[in-house]
Each structure stands twice: as C-alpha cells, then as structure tokens.
Amino acid sequence: MTEAKSVTETKKTEDQGILKGLEQLTPEKIESVIQQVLSDETGARLKVYVETCVHCGMCSKGCHFFLSLNDPRYSPAGKVKQTLWEIMRKKGKVSPEFIKQAATIAYTQCNMCKRCAMYCPFGLDVAYVMSVMRRICHKLGVVPLYIQDTAHSHSVTMNQMWVKDDEWIDTLMWQEEEAQDAMENLRIPLDKEGADIFYSVIGPEPKFRAQLIFQAAVIMNAAGENWTMPSMPGWDNSDMCMFTGDYEMMERLKRRHFESALNLRAKRIVMGECGHAFRSVYDVGNRALGWRMPPIEVVHAIEYYNELFENNKIKIKKKFEQPVTLHDPCNISRGRGLHEMARNIVNATCENFIEMTPNREHNYCCSAGGGVINCGPPFKNARVESGKQKAKQLFAAKAKGAEVVIAPCHNCHGGLEDIIHHYGVEMELKFFGDIIYEILELPE
Amino acid sequence: MHDYYSFFTGPFAWITFLVFIFGSGWRFYSIWQLAKKKDSAVFEYMNMKFALRSIAHWIIPFGSRSMQINPAMTVVTFMFHISLFITPLFVFGHVVLWKENFNISWFTLSNTVADLMTLIVIGSCLFFLWRRIKLADVRYLTTPMDFIILFIVAAPFVTGFWVYHQFPGFAVMTIIHIISGEIMLMAIPFTKLFHMFLFPFTRGYIGSEFGGVRMAKDW
Amino acid sequence: MKKIIHNIIILTSIFVTGIGLILMSAGIVYADDCFNINNESIDKNTNTRPFICFEHDIHNETAGIENCSECHHIYDEHEELVPDESSEGQPCSECHADSKNSNNTDIGLAAKYHKLCRDCHLSREKGPVVCGECHRK
Ligand code: HEM
Ligand code: SF4
Ligand code: SF4
Numbered sequence: 001m002t003e004a005k006s007v008t009e010t011k012k013t014e015d016q017g018i019l020k021g022l023e024q025l026t027p028e029k030i031e032s033v034i035q036q037v038l039s040d041e042t043g044a045r046l047k048v049y050v051e052t053c054v055h056c057g058m059c060s061k062g063c064h065f066f067l068s069l070n071d072p073r074y075s076p077a078g079k080v081k082q083t084l085w086e087i088m089r090k091k092g093k094v095s096p097e098f099i100k101q102a103a104t105i106a107y108t109q110c111n112m113c114k115r116c117a118m119y120c121p122f123g124l125d126v127a128y129v130m131s132v133m134r135r136i137c138h139k140l141g142v143v144p145l146y147i148q149d150t151a152h153s154h155s156v157t158m159n160q161m162w163v164k165d166d167e168w169i170d171t172l173m174w175q176e177e178e179a180q181d182a183m184e185n186l187r188i189p190l191d192k193e194g195a196d197i198f199y200s201v202i203g204p205e206p207k208f209r210a211q212l213i214f215q216a217a218v219i220m221n222a223a224g225e226n227w228t229m230p231s232m233p234g235w236d237n238s239d240m241c242m243f244t245g246d247y248e249m250m251e252r253l254k255r256r257h258f259e260s261a262l263n264l265r266a267k268r269i270v271m272g273e274c275g276h277a278f279r280s281v282y283d284v285g286n287r288a289l290g291w292r293m294p295p296i297e298v299v300h301a302i303e304y305y306n307e308l309f310e311n312n313k314i315k316i317k318k319k320f321e322q323p324v325t326l327h328d329p330c331n332i333s334r335g336r337g338l339h340e341m342a343r344n345i346v347n348a349t350c351e352n353f354i355e356m357t358p359n360r361e362h363n364y365c366c367s368a369g370g371g372v373i374n375c376g377p378p379f380k381n382a383r384v385e386s387g388k389q390k391a392k393q394l395f396a397a398k399a400k401g402a403e404v405v406i407a408p409c410h411n412c413h414g415g416l417e418d419i420i421h422h423y424g425v426e427m428e429l430k431f432f433g434d435i436i437y438e439i440l441e442l443p444e
Numbered sequence: 445m446h447d448y449y450s451f452f453t454g455p456f457a458w459i460t461f462l463v464f465i466f467g468s469g470w471r472f473y474s475i476w477q478l479a480k481k482k483d484s485a486v487f488e489y490m491n492m493k494f495a496l497r498s499i500a501h502w503i504i505p506f507g508s509r510s511m512q513i514n515p516a517m518t519v520v521t522f523m524f525h526i527s528l529f530i531t532p533l534f535v536f537g538h539v540v541l542w543k544e545n546f547n548i549s550w551f552t553l554s555n556t557v558a559d560l561m562t563l564i565v566i567g568s569c570l571f572f573l574w575r576r577i578k579l580a581d582v583r584y585l586t587t588p589m590d591f592i593i594l595f596i597v598a599a600p601f602v603t604g605f606w607v608y609h610q611f612p613g614f615a616v617m618t619i620i621h622i623i624s625g626e627i628m629l630m631a632i633p634f635t636k637l638f639h640m641f642l643f644p645f646t647r648g649y650i651g652s653e654f655g656g657v658r659m660a661k662d663w
Numbered sequence: 664m665k666k667i668i669h670n671i672i673i674l675t676s677i678f679v680t681g682i683g684l685i686l687m688s689a690g691i692v693y694a695d696d697c698f699n700i701n702n703e704s705i706d707k708n709t710n711t712r713p714f715i716c717f718e719h720d721i722h723n724e725t726a727g728i729e730n731c732s733e734c735h736h737i738y739d740e741h742e743e744l745v746p747d748e749s750s751e752g753q754p755c756s757e758c759h760a761d762s763k764n765s766n767n768t769d770i771g772l773a774a775k776y777h778k779l780c781r782d783c784h785l786s787r788e789k790g791p792v793v794c795g796e797c798h799r800k
C-alpha cells in the first residue's frame with residue numbers, strides 16, 4: 001500500500017527550484033545544453049555504459065530504491081532508461097516536461113551510492129550516469145531549491161550553511177570554552193603552522209552539531225595531538241556543488257580546502273565523520289582539479305580513531321555497554337574500504353556488537369546520500385519511503401538485540417533518523433565520536 | 445539450392461567475416477579514440493591487478509553476491525554463455541568445414557554433448573524470454589530490439605538442432621542455419637551483443653576503481 | 664543478388680508448405696547398388712555419422728561420368744593431375760595420408776571426401792551438398 005502511495009507522491013512533488021528553472025527552458029536551449037555536455041564533457045565512458053547495458057535487470061537488487069518500492073522505474077537501469085537513454089536516443093531533443101522528470105530522478109531518486117555497480121555483471125556505474133544527468137540539469141538551471149541554496153551558500157561563503165567568518169571563529173571559541181570544563185588546558189589551536197593534523201569539518205557542524213567539534217577537541221587533546229583548525233574559509237570540507245553538478249564551484253571549494261591545509265604546512269588532513277565530504281576530497285574533487293590522488297593525505301575520522309586505538313594513544317574507562325550495530329556509510333566503506341577499521345573501533349569501544357546484514361561494501365544506503373536529503377522537505381516523504389529496505393535491515397538488527405546504531409556519517413544520521421522515526425524502529429543513533437567521548441578516560 | 449549454398453558459404457560468408465572483424469575493430473577503435481580524447485582518467489586509474497581480480501570474481505559462477513542472490517539466472521547464464529561459445533567452435537560439423545577450407549582442425553565435441561549444449565542454449569533463450577516478459581523490472585528495460593536479439597541468438601541453435609536431427613526440410617534448413625549464424629556474427633559489432641568484447645573493459649575499470657581508489661571489493 | 668533474395672523468399676515458403684516433398688525424395692533406395700566406404704581409418708572417431716547408400720553406377724550414369732579418374736584421380740609429384748590414369752581399388756588414405764601422423768587423421772580424410780563430392784555437385788549444381796543429404800540417420 002505504502003508503495004503505491006509513495007510513487008504517486010513522488011510524481012506530484014512540486015519543487016520550486018525545478019519549476020522556476022523549467023519556466024526559462026525552450027526546446028532549443030535544452031538541446032544545445034545537452035549537446036554541449038554530451039560532446040564536451042562526456043565520452044567513451046558514458047557511451048559504453050549506455051550501450052553495453054544488456055537490459056538484464058541484475059542491478060535491480062543492488063538498489064535500495066527498487067528493493068523498497070518494488071517499482072521497475074526505480075531500478076538503476078530503469079533510471080538510466082528514463083534519463084540518458086532517451087536523451088542519447090533523441091540526441092537532446094527532449095521536452096521541458098522530460099527534464100522535470102529527469103531532474104527529479106537524478107537528484108532525488110539516486111543516492112549516487114554505487115551499490116548497483118557491484119551488482120551489474122559489467123560493473124556499469126549508474127551513479128556516474130546520474131551525475132551526467134545532474135550536470136545537464138545544473139547547466140539548465142533546473143535544480144531542487146534546497147540543495148541549490150546550499151550550493152549558493154558554498155559560492156558566497158565557501159561553506160555550506162551560510163556561516164559567517166566571525167560566526168565560525170566564535171563557534172570554535174565557544175566550543176573551546178565548553179570543552180575546558182572537561183579538560184582544563186584544552187585548546188583548539190587556530191592556524192597553527194606545521195601541525196601534524198589539519199582538522200576540517202562540514203558546514204552543518206558549527207551550525208547544528210557544535211558538540212561534535214567539542215568532542216573532537218577533547219579526543220585530540222586527550223591523545224596529545226599536535227593539531228590545528230583554520231580560522232578562515234577552507235574549514236568546510238563538505239561539497240553540495242559536487243552533487244548539484246556545479247563542478248566549477250566544486251573545484252573552487254576543494255582547492256580552497258586543500259590550500260588551507262597546505263598553506264599551514266600541515267602534514268595531513270583529518271576530517272570528521274562525514275561520508276560525502278570525504279568522497280569530495282578523496283575521490284571526486286581532487287580528480288576535477290587534476291590530482292590523481294589528493295595532494296595531501298586525507299584521513300577520515302574512522303581511520304584516525306582506529307589509529308588512536310592501535311597506537312594506544314587514548315584510554316577508555318570501560319566499554320560502551322548497550323548492544324550496538326554498525327551502519328557502513330557508502331562513501332567510506334564502498335568508497336574507501338574503511339569498514340574493517342570501523343569494526344576494530346567497535347570492538348575496542350563496545351561490549352556487544354551485532355552486525356546488520358548485508359554489511360560492509362554491501363550495506364544499504366540510508367537513502368539520504370548523494371544530496372538527496374539536501375533536496376529538502378518537498379522530497380522528504382519519498383525519501384523516507386525509499387528507506388523501507390533500510391528500515392527492515394534495522395529491524396532485523398534490533399531483533400538480534402541491537403539498541404544503538406553507530407553511523408559515522410552526517411548524512412546517514414539525517415537519513416537514519418527519519419527512517420527510525422517514520423517506521424518506529426526505536427533505536428538510538430550515535431557517531432563514533434559520541435561513543436568515544438562518552439567512555440574516554442581523560443588524562444589528569 | 446546449389447546457388448544459395450555456394451553464395452552463403454562463399455561470398456556471403458566472407459562478407460560476414462569482414463563485417464564481424466572490421467565492424468568489431470571499428471567499434472573498438474572509435475571507443476578507444478573517444479576514451480583517449482575525453483576520458484583520460486580511465487587510463488589513469490586502470491590497474492591490471494585489480495581489473496583481473498574483478499574479472500575473475502565475475503567469471504566464476506557464484507563469485508559475486510549478485511550471482512548468489514540470483515541463483516537461477518546465474519546457473520542459466522553460465523550454462524548459456526559456455527554453450528553458446530563452445531558449441532559452434534567445437535561441434536564436429538563445423539570443425540570439418542575448417543579442415544576442408546583452411547586445412548586446420550582441432551578438438552571436437554561428441555555429438556551427444558554438442559546436442560545437449562544446443563538444447564541448453566535454446567532452453568536458456570526461453571528462460572531469458574520468460575524473464576523479459578515476466579519480471580517487471582526486466583520488462584521495463586526491454587526494448588523490441590532485445591527480443592530480436594534473443595531471436596537472432598536462438599536461431600542458429602534451433603536450426604542447427606533441426607539440421608542435425610534431420611527433421612523434415614533439413615536440407616533447406618541447413619541453408620537457413622548458415623544464414624542465421626552469419627546474421628548473428630554480423631550483429632555482434634552493432635548491437636548489445638558487443639558486450640562480449642566490452643566486458644573485460646567495463647568490469648576491469650570498475651574493478652580498478654574499487655580496488656585502487658576505493659579499496660573495496662566489487663563483487 | 665536480387666535473384667537470390669527473391670529465391671530465399673520462395674525457398675522459405677517452399678519449406679513451410681512443402682516439407683513432405685523432401686521427406687519423400689529421401690525414401691528412394693536402390694538396394695542392390697550400394698557402395699560402402701571402407702572407413703577403417705575413420706571409425707575411431709565417435710562423431711562419424713552414418714553414410715547413406717551410394718549408388719555408384721546410377722550416380723555415374725545420371726551424372727554422365729565415363730572417366731573413372733574424375734573421382735579416382737591420381738596426382739603426380741608436382742600435384743598435377745595425371746590425365747589418363749585412375750586409382751580405383753586404392754584406398755583414399757594411401758595418398759591422402761598427409762595427416763596420418765596427426766591425431767586428426769579421420770577428419771582430414773573426411774574433409775577430402777566431402778570436398779571431392781561437394782565441389783563437383785556445386786559446380787554442376789546437382790547432387791547433395793549439405794551434411795544430412797549424405798549422412799542419413
Ligand atoms: C564474460 C562476460 C559476459 C558477461 C558478464 C555476460 C553477461 C550477459 C548477461 C547478463 C546477459 C543477459 C541475458 C538477458 O537477460 O537477456 C547476456 C546475454 C547474452 N550474452 Fe553475454 N556476457 C558475457 C560474454 C558473452 C560472450 C563472450 C558472448 C558471445 C559468445 C555473449 C553472448 C550473449 C548473448 C548472445 C546473449 C543473449 C542476448 C540477450 O539475451 O539479449 N556474452 N550476457
Ligand atoms: S547509485 Fe545507489 S541509489 Fe543510485 S541507482 Fe545505484 S544503487 Fe540505486
Ligand atoms: S545489471 Fe548492468 S547490464 Fe544489466 S540492466 Fe543493470 S546496468 Fe544494464
């Protein structure tokens with residue numbers, strides 16, 4: 001029942017960003033933009049992905065949208081059919097109505113999680129095809145309102161959340177003060193040159209989850225790290241422009257972030273528990289800037305925490321007692337193979353660990369990734385519906401006794417929170433940082 | 445009768461081979477050129493070790509989770525692909541023709557085995573057809589061309605079976621068999637059947653991305 | 664080319680409507696003029712297919728073959744056909760033994776045999792050419 005409902009709801013969704021963009025479109029403009037993107041910005045990869053597909057449907061079971069909604073339009077190849085197949089077949093001669101539907105699919109019905117590439121016998125990368133569709137939509141100016149707003153924020157402030165420069169410093173100082181209650185001489189060193197660690201976070205942290213900065217500061221200080229954070233733009237490693245298709249802006253953002261670290265001659269960048277930001281720094285943004293691999297080592301929080309435990313740099317009072325399960329965020333498990341390290345941390349910090357299945361590279365996305373959650377309220381219901389498979393997976397872990405879900409990714413938190421609430425899963429959500437902070441034994 | 449036989453085993457067979465070889469060569473060349481011009485990153489991230497690792501997992505039956513959760517498809521598709529590839533190359537009736545025309549020959553299948561493999565191909569095509577019609581997600585992806593290709597693929601095997609068992613009209617059917625085989629060969633470069641050649645590259649590339657950059661399995 | 668396409672269409676319709684005709688033509692057997700192949704060197708191969716009765720005299724009469732060497736040919740060392748000599752009574756394998764050492768002896772001989780018959784049938788546009796016309800089940 002809910003399935004049928006969700007489908008119609010998605011169709012009815014009227015996003016002001018998309019609608020306003022459509023008003024300015026003519027068939028000629030659509031055609032010329034598409035031609036330009038197809039001939040200048042894509043090549044053999046797109047052609048081969050679209051032409052090699054044998055229409056076998058093996059990818060369907062790879063996509064949580066299809067698994068949740070059981071509607072063929074949501075299978076990975078089904079989404080390609082509704083977007084690039086048609087566009088390439090008609091050589092760009094498609095209607096504004098088509099673009100409206102294609103934009104809805106590309107921005108809100110694919111999390112770019114690349115799970116399907118692991119289920120297609122040919123390894124066809126539907127997320128890449130969707131990114132081409134988003135690029136076209138971006139160039140046509142047909143982008144969902146809320147995510148476009150974050151992209152605008154990026155271009156004005158170099159951070160995702162319209163955080164002003166003084167606000168940023170204020171927040172850091174405020175968190176420093178708070179943290180000094182826990183650790184007397186704690187510092188958040190700003191713009192320190194030659195530090196071992198340049199710590200960067202995502203825009204929403206100072207805005208909504210400032211306690212994470214506080215926790216990170218405590219952990220860094222407890223571990224006795226030589227670390228720093230930048231006082232100026234470049235502190236935000238997140239990147240919604242990567243997801244809207246605004247690659248020029250993505251390049252500016254990534255350049256600023258890398259340069260902030262390099263100017264301070266930091267040894268490496270450690271970033272907070274975020275999946276998409278890691279992807280933008282480690283995989284996508286560096287490439288766009290012409291670096292095969294990031295110009296400076298980037299380390300995700302999981303890898304960093306794992307190091308802390310392996311080198312005994314921090315001590316814990318006692319293990320976290322509630323039974324936990326672990327959600328492997330796509331961007332750092334399928335995207336960087338950090339899932340084993342995540343398990344090391346769980347084992348070092350928690351008494352009782354219950355795997356959810358499937359797990360590791362095969363874990364289901366939370367349905368929020370790829371910028372989908374950032375498309376905001378107009379698409380929230382549809383997004384939560386497509387998290388049905390995730391809800392089932394959570395219920396199964398809960399049935400085995402898990403009470404807490406560890407999700408080391410901001411997006412995942414947002415997505416899982418909505419799923420847990422909507423389906424009544426009643427599990428608690430935590431970052432690794434939350435758990436480590438809770439059980440950390442502070443040095444005298 | 446004789447002039448068709450001469451034509452379809454003579455000039456037309458040569459045309460077929462030329463179309464197949466040059467058609468495939470041209471496809472490869474144009475993809476290669478385009479990739480060099482537009483997707484230089486692909487070459488940058490291609491990694492032999494990880495490509496082969498991925499390919500190996502995907503050509504071993506049940507080597508990937510995808511195959512494990514689709515057991516029927518996996519069994520059928522492996523039997524199908526193996527039979528499809530082996531039968532025409534090693535059936536006695538074909539090898540003897542190579543001997544006659546080019547004086548080269550190789551191992552041959554026993555008639556019974558060849559017969560069985562032919563039935564496997566035909567049965568598999570029926571299975572694929574059933575899937576295409578029955579499973580909603582596959583049906584949604586299906587184009588008329590998919591049915592045509594299934595027909596093109598099944599035809600040489602149906603006619604071959606007919607001819608071998610000398611069902612009524614087998615003499616004429618032999619000619620149709622020859623033509624259907626030629627159509628299939630000529631279709632390879634210009635249809636999705638070209639997947640047989642592109643598989644190592646698409647799989648190899650995603651394997652390289654997963655192995656080399658994402659440090660994760662892709663199976 | 665046009666003729667061929669035209670005829671393909673005709674042929675296909677003949678096939679659909681007149682399968683029976685071909686069946687009938689297969690039934691005619693001249694029992695007392697059967698010629699058997701001495702297939703000693705061939706029968707190792709499990710794939711050999713049964714050979715129909717070859718009616719030597721009728722074949723030659725119908726085909727108007729008077730010179731035995733048309734089939735029972737002899738070549739000299741320069742691989743030139745020797746015009747007035749013939750080789751009846753000699754097994755094919757005696758000369759066509761190029762492949763004796765290889766493990767494809769049988770297939771080599773079969774190939775020669777096939778070519779001898781079929782090439783002639785094709786050039787005269789008469790007589791069986793496809794497998795099953797000679798190898799009857
Ligand atoms: C090892 C790499 C290959 C993989 C992973 C692969 C995979 C597939 C898949 C998934 C199908 C879909 C069947 C369907 O639902 O229609 C298929 C069909 C087919 N493949 Fe392959 N294939 C491979 C190699 C080959 C080769 C080497 C050949 C040729 C000898 C070939 C010939 C065919 C044919 C004729 C079909 C049926 C066409 C159809 O169903 O539309 N494939 N293959
Ligand atoms: S990338 Fe993820 S969300 Fe998108 S089609 Fe593939 S499996 Fe589905
Ligand atoms: S599994 Fe791959 S080849 Fe099959 S339909 Fe999906 S994308 Fe196409």
Ligand code: SF4
Pocket residue numbers: 111112113275276328329330331332364365366367368369370409410411412415
């Ligand atoms: S939000 Fe989390 S689960 Fe969803 S795509 Fe990102 S990393 Fe994957």
